[in-house]
Amino acid sequence: MGIIDRARVYSPWLYHLHCGGCNGCDIETLAALAPRFDAERFGIQLVASPRHADILVTTGCVPKQFIPMVKRVYEQVPEPKVVVAIGGCACGGSLFYEEEPENYAILGSPDLMIPVDVYVPGCAPKPEQIINGIVQGILKLAAKGSSRKRREV
Protein backbone atom coordinates (compact mmCIF):
# COMPACT_ATOMS: atom_id res chain seq x y z
CA MET A 1 0.00 0.00 0.00
CA GLY A 2 1.62 3.20 -1.18
CA ILE A 3 1.54 6.55 0.52
CA ILE A 4 -1.17 7.90 -1.82
CA ASP A 5 -3.50 4.99 -1.10
CA ARG A 6 -2.95 5.35 2.64
CA ALA A 7 -3.70 9.06 2.41
CA ARG A 8 -6.85 8.34 0.44
CA VAL A 9 -8.21 6.02 3.11
CA TYR A 10 -7.40 8.46 5.91
CA SER A 11 -8.94 11.49 4.20
CA PRO A 12 -11.57 10.49 1.65
CA TRP A 13 -13.27 13.36 -0.11
CA LEU A 14 -16.98 13.23 -0.52
CA TYR A 15 -19.25 14.51 -3.24
CA HIS A 16 -22.92 14.87 -2.44
CA LEU A 17 -25.21 14.22 -5.41
CA HIS A 18 -28.84 15.10 -4.84
CA CYS A 19 -31.03 13.37 -7.44
CA GLY A 20 -34.71 14.03 -6.83
CA GLY A 21 -36.19 13.33 -3.44
CA CYS A 22 -37.66 15.46 -0.69
CA ASN A 23 -34.49 16.99 0.86
CA GLY A 24 -34.99 15.06 4.12
CA CYS A 25 -31.93 12.88 3.57
CA ASP A 26 -29.89 15.90 2.41
CA ILE A 27 -30.59 17.70 5.65
CA GLU A 28 -29.54 14.61 7.61
CA THR A 29 -26.41 14.21 5.49
CA LEU A 30 -25.39 17.81 6.11
CA ALA A 31 -26.18 17.35 9.81
CA ALA A 32 -23.79 14.40 9.81
CA LEU A 33 -21.03 16.65 8.44
CA ALA A 34 -21.77 19.55 10.84
CA PRO A 35 -20.03 19.91 14.25
CA ARG A 36 -22.49 17.95 16.38
CA PHE A 37 -22.05 14.64 14.55
CA ASP A 38 -18.81 15.75 12.89
CA ALA A 39 -17.97 13.27 10.16
CA GLU A 40 -14.85 15.35 9.50
CA ARG A 41 -13.16 13.58 12.40
CA PHE A 42 -12.70 10.65 9.99
CA GLY A 43 -10.94 13.02 7.58
CA ILE A 44 -14.01 13.35 5.39
CA GLN A 45 -14.37 16.60 3.49
CA LEU A 46 -17.23 17.77 1.33
CA VAL A 47 -15.97 18.90 -2.09
CA ALA A 48 -17.70 20.86 -4.81
CA SER A 49 -16.56 18.82 -7.82
CA PRO A 50 -16.90 15.09 -8.50
CA ARG A 51 -13.42 15.16 -10.08
CA HIS A 52 -11.91 15.66 -6.63
CA ALA A 53 -14.03 13.04 -4.87
CA ASP A 54 -13.44 9.48 -3.67
CA ILE A 55 -16.88 8.78 -2.26
CA LEU A 56 -20.08 9.61 -4.14
CA VAL A 57 -23.07 10.07 -1.85
CA THR A 58 -26.45 9.92 -3.59
CA THR A 59 -29.81 10.78 -2.06
CA GLY A 60 -33.29 10.58 -3.50
CA CYS A 61 -35.08 8.67 -6.23
CA VAL A 62 -33.88 9.43 -9.75
CA PRO A 63 -36.23 11.26 -12.14
CA LYS A 64 -35.93 10.04 -15.72
CA GLN A 65 -34.66 13.43 -16.89
CA PHE A 66 -31.80 13.16 -14.43
CA ILE A 67 -30.41 9.80 -15.65
CA PRO A 68 -27.69 11.18 -17.99
CA MET A 69 -26.43 13.56 -15.28
CA VAL A 70 -26.08 10.76 -12.73
CA LYS A 71 -24.12 8.64 -15.20
CA ARG A 72 -21.90 11.59 -16.13
CA VAL A 73 -21.13 12.49 -12.52
CA TYR A 74 -20.33 8.84 -11.76
CA GLU A 75 -17.92 8.67 -14.68
CA GLN A 76 -16.19 11.88 -13.57
CA VAL A 77 -15.25 10.44 -10.17
CA PRO A 78 -11.69 9.03 -10.46
CA GLU A 79 -10.91 5.39 -9.61
CA PRO A 80 -11.03 3.88 -7.01
CA LYS A 81 -14.47 5.12 -6.05
CA VAL A 82 -17.28 4.10 -3.72
CA VAL A 83 -20.96 4.94 -4.06
CA VAL A 84 -23.05 5.28 -0.89
CA ALA A 85 -26.84 5.40 -1.35
CA ILE A 86 -28.55 7.24 1.50
CA GLY A 87 -32.25 6.97 2.30
CA GLY A 88 -35.09 4.68 1.29
CA CYS A 89 -35.51 6.34 -2.12
CA ALA A 90 -31.88 5.82 -3.09
CA CYS A 91 -31.94 2.23 -1.83
CA GLY A 92 -35.15 0.79 -3.26
CA GLY A 93 -37.31 3.59 -4.66
CA SER A 94 -39.40 3.82 -1.47
CA LEU A 95 -42.76 5.55 -1.98
CA PHE A 96 -41.98 6.35 -5.61
CA TYR A 97 -41.46 2.71 -6.51
CA GLU A 98 -44.17 1.26 -8.72
CA GLU A 99 -44.17 -2.15 -10.32
CA GLU A 100 -47.14 -2.03 -12.67
CA PRO A 101 -47.72 0.40 -14.29
CA GLU A 102 -44.26 1.90 -14.21
CA ASN A 103 -43.96 5.47 -12.97
CA TYR A 104 -43.85 7.83 -15.96
CA ALA A 105 -41.45 10.32 -14.40
CA ILE A 106 -39.34 8.50 -11.82
CA LEU A 107 -36.92 5.65 -12.41
CA GLY A 108 -36.44 4.59 -8.78
CA SER A 109 -33.14 3.80 -7.14
CA PRO A 110 -29.81 4.86 -8.72
CA ASP A 111 -28.49 1.29 -8.47
CA LEU A 112 -30.41 0.51 -11.65
CA MET A 113 -27.71 2.39 -13.63
CA ILE A 114 -24.62 2.80 -11.43
CA PRO A 115 -23.07 0.21 -9.06
CA VAL A 116 -23.85 1.04 -5.42
CA ASP A 117 -21.46 -0.28 -2.75
CA VAL A 118 -23.18 0.63 0.51
CA TYR A 119 -26.89 1.06 1.21
CA VAL A 120 -28.11 3.17 4.13
CA PRO A 121 -31.87 2.55 4.35
CA GLY A 122 -34.22 4.69 6.44
CA CYS A 123 -36.69 7.51 5.91
CA ALA A 124 -34.75 9.57 6.73
CA PRO A 125 -31.71 7.83 8.27
CA LYS A 126 -30.27 9.31 11.44
CA PRO A 127 -26.89 11.11 11.17
CA GLU A 128 -25.25 8.29 13.17
CA GLN A 129 -26.50 5.80 10.61
CA ILE A 130 -25.09 7.93 7.79
CA ILE A 131 -21.71 8.11 9.58
CA ASN A 132 -21.86 4.33 9.93
CA GLY A 133 -22.56 4.00 6.20
CA ILE A 134 -19.74 6.33 5.22
CA VAL A 135 -17.30 4.44 7.48
CA GLN A 136 -18.37 1.20 5.76
CA GLY A 137 -17.71 2.98 2.47
CA ILE A 138 -14.20 3.93 3.60
CA LEU A 139 -13.52 0.28 4.47
CA LYS A 140 -14.63 -0.74 0.97
CA LEU A 141 -12.44 2.01 -0.47
CA ALA A 142 -9.47 0.55 1.40
CA ALA A 143 -10.30 -2.91 0.05
CA LYS A 144 -10.49 -1.63 -3.52
CA GLY A 145 -6.87 -0.61 -3.23
CA SER A 146 -4.62 1.32 -5.52
CA SER A 147 -5.51 3.27 -8.63
CA ARG A 148 -2.09 2.56 -10.09
CA LYS A 149 -2.70 -1.19 -10.27
CA ARG A 150 -5.86 -0.59 -12.22
CA ARG A 151 -4.07 1.56 -14.77
CA GLU A 152 -1.59 -1.27 -15.51
CA VAL A 153 -4.44 -3.69 -16.12
Place this chain on the structure above:
Amino acid sequence: MSIPAKILKQVLSRYSSPMTLKYPSGVDPSKKYSQIPEGLRGVPERDAEKCVGCRACFMVCSGRATRIIDLGDKRTISIFLFRCTYCAHCQESCPEEALKMTSKFEFTIGEREDKGAYVDTDLEMLRCKSCNTAFLPKKMEKRVFERLQEKMNPLVKEVVLSDYKKLEGYCPECRRARSTNFDTHTKKWLWLEVK
Protein backbone atom coordinates in the same frame (compact mmCIF):
# COMPACT_ATOMS: atom_id res chain seq x y z
CA MET B 1 -30.07 38.69 24.93
CA SER B 2 -28.28 41.61 26.54
CA ILE B 3 -24.63 42.36 25.85
CA PRO B 4 -23.23 41.27 29.26
CA ALA B 5 -25.07 37.96 28.96
CA LYS B 6 -23.55 37.41 25.52
CA ILE B 7 -20.06 38.10 26.89
CA LEU B 8 -20.71 35.73 29.81
CA LYS B 9 -21.84 33.00 27.40
CA GLN B 10 -18.71 33.44 25.29
CA VAL B 11 -16.50 33.22 28.38
CA LEU B 12 -18.30 30.13 29.70
CA SER B 13 -18.03 28.39 26.33
CA ARG B 14 -14.23 28.39 26.80
CA TYR B 15 -14.64 26.10 29.80
CA SER B 16 -17.42 23.81 28.51
CA SER B 17 -16.84 20.51 26.76
CA PRO B 18 -16.91 20.41 22.94
CA MET B 19 -20.24 20.01 21.21
CA THR B 20 -19.31 16.99 19.10
CA LEU B 21 -20.84 13.72 20.24
CA LYS B 22 -18.69 10.67 20.65
CA TYR B 23 -19.12 7.98 18.05
CA PRO B 24 -20.67 5.61 18.83
CA SER B 25 -22.35 7.41 21.73
CA GLY B 26 -24.53 5.75 24.35
CA VAL B 27 -27.64 3.73 23.57
CA ASP B 28 -29.51 4.35 26.84
CA PRO B 29 -32.62 6.46 26.05
CA SER B 30 -32.61 8.12 29.49
CA LYS B 31 -29.10 9.56 29.02
CA LYS B 32 -28.70 13.06 27.62
CA TYR B 33 -26.29 12.27 24.80
CA SER B 34 -27.95 9.08 23.68
CA GLN B 35 -28.24 7.91 20.11
CA ILE B 36 -31.76 6.63 20.77
CA PRO B 37 -34.39 9.20 21.75
CA GLU B 38 -37.58 7.94 23.37
CA GLY B 39 -40.21 6.78 20.90
CA LEU B 40 -37.78 6.31 18.01
CA ARG B 41 -39.22 4.09 15.30
CA GLY B 42 -36.65 1.74 13.87
CA VAL B 43 -36.62 -1.57 12.08
CA PRO B 44 -39.91 -3.54 12.40
CA GLU B 45 -39.71 -6.96 13.98
CA ARG B 46 -42.20 -9.78 13.59
CA ASP B 47 -42.98 -12.39 16.21
CA ALA B 48 -43.16 -15.56 14.12
CA GLU B 49 -45.24 -17.39 16.72
CA LYS B 50 -47.94 -14.73 16.92
CA CYS B 51 -48.21 -13.96 13.20
CA VAL B 52 -51.12 -15.71 11.49
CA GLY B 53 -50.64 -14.39 7.96
CA CYS B 54 -53.84 -12.35 7.68
CA ARG B 55 -52.37 -9.85 5.15
CA ALA B 56 -53.43 -6.79 7.21
CA CYS B 57 -49.88 -5.37 7.13
CA PHE B 58 -49.75 -5.92 3.37
CA MET B 59 -52.98 -3.98 2.84
CA VAL B 60 -51.89 -0.86 4.75
CA CYS B 61 -48.21 -0.68 3.73
CA SER B 62 -47.73 2.79 2.27
CA GLY B 63 -44.34 2.23 0.64
CA ARG B 64 -45.23 -1.18 -0.86
CA ALA B 65 -42.45 -2.68 1.23
CA THR B 66 -44.49 -5.62 2.51
CA ARG B 67 -44.97 -8.51 0.16
CA ILE B 68 -46.87 -11.77 0.29
CA ILE B 69 -45.38 -14.66 -1.66
CA ASP B 70 -47.55 -17.76 -1.91
CA LEU B 71 -45.64 -20.83 -3.07
CA GLY B 72 -47.72 -23.99 -2.70
CA ASP B 73 -47.71 -25.04 0.96
CA LYS B 74 -45.74 -22.01 2.10
CA ARG B 75 -46.75 -18.38 2.48
CA THR B 76 -43.89 -15.93 3.04
CA ILE B 77 -44.58 -12.46 4.39
CA SER B 78 -41.57 -10.24 3.92
CA ILE B 79 -40.80 -6.57 4.53
CA PHE B 80 -38.17 -5.14 2.21
CA LEU B 81 -36.38 -2.69 4.52
CA PHE B 82 -34.95 -0.61 1.66
CA ARG B 83 -38.47 0.52 0.85
CA CYS B 84 -39.77 0.73 4.43
CA THR B 85 -40.46 4.25 5.73
CA TYR B 86 -41.00 3.19 9.37
CA CYS B 87 -44.51 4.65 9.37
CA ALA B 88 -45.72 1.94 11.84
CA HIS B 89 -49.03 1.46 10.00
CA CYS B 90 -48.39 -2.29 10.07
CA GLN B 91 -47.91 -2.17 13.83
CA GLU B 92 -51.22 -0.36 14.26
CA SER B 93 -53.17 -2.65 11.96
CA CYS B 94 -51.83 -6.00 13.23
CA PRO B 95 -54.74 -7.77 15.00
CA GLU B 96 -52.43 -10.24 16.79
CA GLU B 97 -49.88 -7.58 17.84
CA ALA B 98 -47.15 -9.63 16.20
CA LEU B 99 -45.40 -6.67 14.57
CA LYS B 100 -43.41 -4.25 16.66
CA MET B 101 -41.16 -1.33 15.79
CA THR B 102 -37.81 -1.74 17.52
CA SER B 103 -35.35 1.05 18.25
CA LYS B 104 -32.69 -0.54 16.08
CA PHE B 105 -31.63 1.99 13.46
CA GLU B 106 -27.89 1.76 12.91
CA PHE B 107 -27.46 -0.71 10.10
CA THR B 108 -26.02 -0.60 6.63
CA ILE B 109 -26.22 -3.24 3.96
CA GLY B 110 -23.68 -4.00 1.27
CA GLU B 111 -25.88 -5.83 -1.21
CA ARG B 112 -29.49 -5.81 -2.28
CA GLU B 113 -29.90 -9.58 -1.87
CA ASP B 114 -28.52 -9.56 1.67
CA LYS B 115 -30.73 -11.37 4.20
CA GLY B 116 -30.52 -8.40 6.56
CA ALA B 117 -32.62 -6.34 4.15
CA TYR B 118 -35.70 -8.52 4.65
CA VAL B 119 -37.97 -9.29 7.62
CA ASP B 120 -39.39 -12.69 6.66
CA THR B 121 -41.89 -15.06 8.21
CA ASP B 122 -42.88 -18.42 6.75
CA LEU B 123 -46.32 -19.93 7.32
CA GLU B 124 -47.83 -23.31 6.47
CA MET B 125 -50.85 -23.27 4.18
CA LEU B 126 -54.06 -25.27 4.35
CA ARG B 127 -55.19 -27.19 1.27
CA CYS B 128 -58.78 -27.46 0.09
CA LYS B 129 -60.46 -30.85 0.53
CA SER B 130 -61.90 -31.07 -2.95
CA CYS B 131 -59.78 -28.99 -5.36
CA ASN B 132 -56.46 -29.31 -3.42
CA THR B 133 -55.37 -25.67 -3.75
CA ALA B 134 -53.65 -23.87 -0.88
CA PHE B 135 -55.89 -21.02 0.23
CA LEU B 136 -55.38 -20.09 3.91
CA PRO B 137 -52.62 -20.36 6.52
CA LYS B 138 -53.33 -23.10 9.06
CA LYS B 139 -52.71 -20.75 11.96
CA MET B 140 -55.19 -18.21 10.63
CA GLU B 141 -57.96 -20.77 10.29
CA LYS B 142 -57.42 -21.86 13.87
CA ARG B 143 -57.32 -18.29 15.16
CA VAL B 144 -60.43 -17.25 13.23
CA PHE B 145 -62.35 -20.15 14.80
CA GLU B 146 -61.19 -19.11 18.27
CA ARG B 147 -62.28 -15.53 17.72
CA LEU B 148 -65.61 -16.67 16.34
CA GLN B 149 -66.32 -18.67 19.46
CA GLU B 150 -65.38 -15.76 21.71
CA LYS B 151 -67.65 -13.21 20.09
CA MET B 152 -70.57 -15.41 19.09
CA ASN B 153 -74.12 -14.85 20.29
CA PRO B 154 -74.91 -17.85 22.55
CA LEU B 155 -78.36 -18.24 20.95
CA VAL B 156 -76.98 -19.16 17.54
CA LYS B 157 -73.91 -21.00 18.76
CA GLU B 158 -75.15 -24.51 18.00
CA VAL B 159 -76.27 -23.66 14.49
CA VAL B 160 -73.09 -21.82 13.61
CA LEU B 161 -70.84 -24.58 14.91
CA SER B 162 -72.74 -27.26 13.01
CA ASP B 163 -72.45 -25.14 9.85
CA TYR B 164 -68.77 -24.61 10.49
CA LYS B 165 -68.10 -28.33 10.63
CA LYS B 166 -69.78 -28.81 7.26
CA LEU B 167 -67.79 -26.03 5.58
CA GLU B 168 -64.47 -26.79 7.24
CA GLY B 169 -61.56 -27.41 4.88
CA TYR B 170 -63.13 -26.11 1.69
CA CYS B 171 -61.78 -23.10 -0.18
CA PRO B 172 -64.16 -20.16 -0.79
CA GLU B 173 -64.75 -21.11 -4.43
CA CYS B 174 -65.64 -24.70 -3.60
CA ARG B 175 -68.02 -23.46 -0.90
CA ARG B 176 -69.75 -21.23 -3.40
CA ALA B 177 -70.02 -24.00 -5.99
CA ARG B 178 -71.49 -26.51 -3.53
CA SER B 179 -73.52 -24.14 -1.39
CA THR B 180 -76.73 -26.05 -2.10
CA ASN B 181 -75.26 -29.47 -1.25
CA PHE B 182 -73.98 -28.47 2.18
CA ASP B 183 -77.45 -27.95 3.67
CA THR B 184 -76.30 -25.17 6.01
CA HIS B 185 -78.54 -22.82 7.96
CA THR B 186 -78.75 -19.58 6.06
CA LYS B 187 -80.41 -16.48 7.46
CA LYS B 188 -79.34 -17.03 11.04
CA TRP B 189 -80.99 -13.81 12.17
CA LEU B 190 -84.34 -15.53 11.59
CA TRP B 191 -83.31 -18.17 14.10
CA LEU B 192 -82.70 -15.46 16.62
CA GLU B 193 -86.22 -14.15 16.23
CA VAL B 194 -87.78 -17.58 16.57
CA LYS B 195 -86.06 -18.19 19.86
